[in-house]
Amino acid sequence: MPRIVVDVMPKPEILDPQGKAIVGALPRLGFTGFSAVRQGKRFELTVDGEVTEAVLAQAREAAETLLSNPVIEDVVKVEVVEA
Amino acid sequence: MPRIVVDVMPKPEILDPQGKAIVGALPRLGFTGFSAVRQGKRFELTVDGEVTEAVLAQAREAAETLLSNPVIEDVVKVEVVEA
């Protein structure tokens, strides 16, 4: 069944405590090539049937209203993937 | 600066309580086109300098060891994006 992927990331100006912890841990594990890490969310919505424009519009609206909080997060992608 | 995106999802056979709660909430908000939702994580690693093969290999290894828990999660993508 087709899926729609929604990616949500913390706004750049917002401190991201989880990303900060990861970037601190990376060098301790020998991963030295990275200067910053941010952790966001990835949602996979399985579509019942065909991905019409209407369904895609629903996904975009759900991304903006439920799946992200615009005060702290940006929706960075809403994209169809076939399974 | 270039970034590497790592996408991590709960393994398909593993219960995903968050996805379950979201798929329950969607129809109440009028979003009716989705039969399942799974919630994973998206990491953006900022690379210090150029994305060499070595850096990419580091990102892949970090994805498998630190960014995901292989018992319950799969790394579904490790990909370079230019900023």
Add this chain to the structure above:
Amino acid sequence: MTISADTSKKFNIDTVENAAKTPDAELPWAELGLKEDEFGKVNEILRRRPTAAELAMYSVMWSEHCSYKSSKVHLRQFGDKVTDQMKEHLLVGIGENAGVVDIGDGWAVTFKVESHNHPSFVEPYQGAATGVGGIVRDIISMGARPVAVMDPLRFGAIDHPDTARLVHGIVSGIGGYGNSLGLPNIGGEVVFDSVYQGNPLVNALAVGVLRHEDIRLANASGVGNKVVLFGARTGGDGIGGASVLASESFDDAKPSKRPAVQVGDPFAEKVLIECCLELFKAAVVEGIQDLGAAGISCATSELASNGDGGMHVELTKVLLRDPSLTPGEILMSESQERMMAVVKPENVEAFEAILNKWDVEFSWLGEVTDTGRLIIDWDGETIVDVDPRTVAHEGPVYERPYQRPSWQDSVQADEFTGSVQDAGRPASSAELAAAVVELISSPNLCSKEWVTKQYDRYVQGNTALAMPDDAGVIRVDEETGLGVALSTDANGRYSYLNPYDGARAALAEAYRNVATSGAKPLAVTDCLNFGSPEDPEVMWQFAESVRGLSDACQELGVPVTGGNVSLYNQTGGVAIHPTPVVGVLGVFDDVARRTASGWKEDGQAIYLLGTTAAELNGSEWANLRGHLGGQPPKVDLGLERQLGEILVNASRDGMIDAAHDLSEGGLAAALVESSLRYGVGARVALEELLERDGIDLFTALFSESHGRAVVAVPRSEEVRFKDMCTARGFAHLRIGVVDAAGGQLEINGVDPLSLDALREANESVLPKYFD
């Protein structure tokens, strides 16, 4: 939206009819963990070969975990040694999901401790979380509202590279699940010892409260009553072994992958709790059973065999998370957050309304019958037809050989006193002060606040004492203040040195902790964590521990109401120390009388109750010196009982304002802990004690003799308190006075210890390793 099993897909369904026709079909009984004679017994019981689904059921229900086949013959002592007097407060004893104890005024309490050791090593967060989830469902299924949890934990060496992973995962898993359920965490243990390196112990205790008339039991009675499965959907959790049921696999496609670990959904469980309580209140369930190990196999066979003896269910009705599950897998699945209930037909509508209100999914699977058989159909064809008792209660019982370890004598002969390490015994005032600091900053005696502050101790608003006090105390009745106290304890080193006495010591300590808080000890639960029962030396440790615990329960007059056995706790053939974790429940008429472990009021007299002998074997001090040998401190339960009575009376009659029992770390640890509790110091002089008990200052401070406690007595109560101890002939000695102004703990012959320095030493240890 309800997805049931996809019956359009073609399974090779192994029906009862088919089994009768194909007696010689090969079955993977060995892969499913059955022994040859056990498989033979199944054939004998059925008078034919089992179907694949029956084989799945018997193999999981006859596993060590579900059938207690190695431990049963020993556990009987818990029942055999119970006197009528001990049963006085028991409303439900061993054998049900959890025991139920009468605490007066029509109130009852149910409590139980269980292990989740192995899953927690593989996936610490989820393993620990689902451990809490499982024990809480046991409590709900008795008809009770869960009101608190506790978590006795054991890890490997604090500085081992793998320990931080386990500590972080397990502590956040316990917190993540318990906090989300709204259950205050009121106590537990954190022990570090390299014997637990590859095999941490994660035990979880839950306690619930109910009115007498609300007790629910797991039985399916009333022919024609409906059987319903509700809560989370069934997925492939915990059925790794079942994939060998080849005869069951799809014709056309391989089943999808089965999860390696179970993931908990605390939100689903919280909703399940509230939903069940509403069902109980509406009186619409006749019998109820939680789904834990062995899932539907266990729930159907136990409900049926405890009831009128028959049940008929249609397995395709089960709501699935993964539609590729085979019937055998559905029967074995250990998916979390599910319950099974029996409902009268006339209550079906009311039942459904409550589930719908809480958005809980359910499916009606079948009904109670009078056939004496448990019959399970798959799409109309019978795949299980068994006598449920043979599955649930008549599993194999082993009299495993046991034998006192060859090394036991030499270990017991290796006393700490007189050993090489003993040469360095601290003696000067500076050395003794340094020793006290070393002791209270050791991994086992340091503050556990790094752990406990990750747990909600306030939720529900009834917590009267929690960490770091000796027992957790919960108010049950807001009107009267009626409440309970709980403590769990075990000392693996004592049990290693002498498993009989070690188990008695565990009970003695938990009993003492409860009494110290001011509650009258009433009942016991236990989680017996041991190595492999197939090793006769481990089996001996087990047998001795059960004998010791059951004897001790009889001596103290407190019955075991339920518990759990966890075997095969070993790595690379090396077993953990025998670790019988004992939980004691006590009752208060009014929790307002509870006694905290720290003193506060300047000038109050500090008394030491009990006598001190030179008992350093197995002690925390010996452990710090790398020594483990000799006989552990002597247990005298008559004295413990007397001490308990004194503590409870003194608390009830307002004779003491603080009390702290002496256990690991002895008097030194107790004095420091009572001072740090509220940041109020003391001046202590032990000369009289040394003289009376014939010991030196080091022994007075570090010996771990049982049967002791320190208490703070208001000046106005001193005479009354002393008279009470004298009348009872119990050793008591004024050893000091509370000193609020000094900001230090002053012990004659020991350099003064500033509370700030003690606090820093005591509280910085876990953050140093785990932050």
Add this chain to the structure above:
Amino acid sequence: MSFPLIGEAAAVAADARSVRELTGAKIGVITFPGSLDDRDAARAVRLAGGTAVALWHGDTELGDVDAVVIPGGFSYGDYLRAGAISRFAPLMSKIIDAANSDAKLPVLGICNGFQILTESHLLPGSMIKNDHLKFICRDQVLRVENNNTMWTSDYAAGQEITIPLKNQDGQYIADEKTLDALEAEGRVAFRYVGFNPNGSRRDIAGITNAAGNVVGLMPHPEHAVEAGYGPETVYSRETGVGGSDTDGLGFFTSVLNKLVGGAK
């Protein structure tokens, strides 16, 4: 002085006269799936002298209540984001309307309730994971910065109180402009004192809307309303300061006094 026995302070919580007057006021406590401190909030209302009314998230009418408490807990498991799913409950839209209406329904959001209020945009900003990434339960000192709200009028301005704090996602954040505006308008209602337990911007523990009827905070006043069951403020290990076990009662007496005093 001996340590107060449990229950003593509760009995003297409100004198007989005010109890009689206050019981008239009805304070709704809403329960979502996964709410945990709802029964505790109702108890606090009762101990303060009011009448607690249980509300259900799925109801479509608010009914006859004079104020609402959105209690703590993990509604919907805190899945997705704390408060994100609850915010869309049918009863929440009624509460949002009533809070914004001329009647200015008093609303107090505690912990998860505060998160729901920010997700509902009744209050600005948001909560993210604690900076140390762990759940934390401790007795916490707060300063009451604004005692002109419906829920804080029984405190003195600048008064320090100790109440329990327990959360995982308690780090208050907002952009600098919003923070500056909150400060300028006196809408920072509570600040952490001595120790910032989660990295919240400018030590903010709670805020109010401009009208002072909607207040949210992360710590739990309803767990400091009864002697013996509150923070051990008399000799707290964690805070090292004195105080009482019942510092949280003022939230509930404040709103009751305001309601009875005709501020409604």
